[in-house]
Amino acid sequence: MALGALLGHAQALEITPEVVAQGLQNPWAVAFLPDGQFLVTERPGRLRVVSAQGQLGEPVQGLPAIAAGGQGGLLDVVLDSGFAQNRTLYFCYSEAAPNGTNSTALAKARLSSDQHALQDVQVLFSQQPKVASQLHFGCRIVERRDGTLLLTLGERSHYKEEAQNLRNHLGKIVRLHKDGSVPQDNPFVGRSGARPEIWSYGHRSPQGAALAPDGTFWMNEHGPQGGDEINRPEPGKNYGWPVITYGENYGGGKIGAGITHQAGMEQPAHQWTPSIAVSGMAFITSDRYPGWKGQMVVGALKAQRLERITLAGDKVVRVEPLLAQLGQRVRDVRQGPDGWLYVLTDRSNGQLLRLRTR
Structure with missing residues (x-):
């Protein structure tokens, strides 16, 4: 069922969003099962198998307790x-503590052969400290080519200064082995006063992440009022929040010293002011979209569209809107095994869309 042809600007590609499934409650992430079905998370705390024909399965059983509320809940799945x-x-999901605090947690499990349950669930990592907040969980997972996992972690909003503190996991990206252990070549292993899991720091609210075709890791993160960013995090580097930012306090007013540059802190590959509220991220590696191979796509919640991004090495050279008439918050975008892009829309009656060309 087409929503109507929406024109992509360059290369004159006409993109038509096709509804694969609907009736999803605030879906957050989609993964592609080998049999052609989809695995979709719903933020209130459900994991569903969606058939190739768009039928929603009953919630998969076996999830751990999830602290759903605000921006928290069941988030990424890969x-x-x-x-x-x-x-x-x-x-990954928001994990509660008995005292009313919570944090982001990463778990692994096996999907049963009948796809009805998770088995052998194991929590690999829990962000420390747990705090009283329902904001900025981060929670995107990427498997690197070396088999390690990268997990993005927000600074939980009210604790923004902690993004610069290497003694905790707030506002960090962490790198782990698949059993939850720490790779010994992580940048802060053996350094006093630093968590060995940390890969990079100085992040705010990272809600999109993906590997480029050359295997490099990219992510995006929300700025405050302005200053949404794309970054290519490298080990041990500081991405500046909240010392440097292109945004400002909600309602106006500078953050900290109100600066955008400082020695020892990395500049974003791209920033949006005003904010578009960045979300999922993917790279196009298929031939489905002539002229777009190798480009990045980023979802936007507030702006209710996709952004198509042309890169030259580690530089963003062009940003163009796609699906400008969609009228729905885009939460996730992934390229499927069939080469098409798939989008999840974030609302109580959310949709899984396939983006076709004419």
Whole structure:
């Protein structure tokens, strides 16, 4: 069922969003099962198998307790690179503590052969400290080509200064082995006063992440009022929040010293002011979209569209809107095994869309 042809600007590609499934409650992430079905998370705390024909399965059983509320809930899900053999997947979610605090957690599990339940659920990582907040969980998972996992972690909003503190996990990206152990070549292993899991720091609210075709890791993160960013995080580097930012306090007023540059802090590859509220991220590696191969796409919640981004090495050279008439918050975008892009829309009656060309 087409929503109507919406024109992509360059290369004169006409993109038509096709509804694959609907009736999803605030879906957050989609993964692609080998049999052509979809695995979709719903933020209130449900994981569903969606058939190739768009039928929603009953919630998959076996999830751990999830602290759903605000921006928290069941968030990202990715399949292990060896899923076809081991049926292993990874998911992240907001994990509660008995005292009313919470944080982002990463878990692994096996999907049962009948796809009705998770088995052998194991929590690999829990962000420390847990705090009283329902904001800025981060929670995108990427498997690197070396088999390690990268997990993005927000600074939980009210604790923004902690993004510069290497003694905790707030506002960090962490790198882990698939058993939850720390790779010994992580940048802060052996450094006093630093968590060994940390890969990079100085992040605010990172809600999109993906590997480029050359294997490099890219992510995006929300700025405050302005200053949404694309970054290519490298080990041990500081991405500046909240010392440097292109945004300002909500309602106006500078953050900190109101500066955008400082020695020892990295500049974004791109920033949006005003904010578009960045979300999922993917790279186009298929031939489905002539002229777009190798480009990045980024979802936008507030702006209710996709952004198509042309890169030259580690530089963003062009940003163009797609689906400008969609009228729905875009939460996730992924390229499927069939080469098409798939989009999840964030609302109580959310949709899974396939983006076709004419």
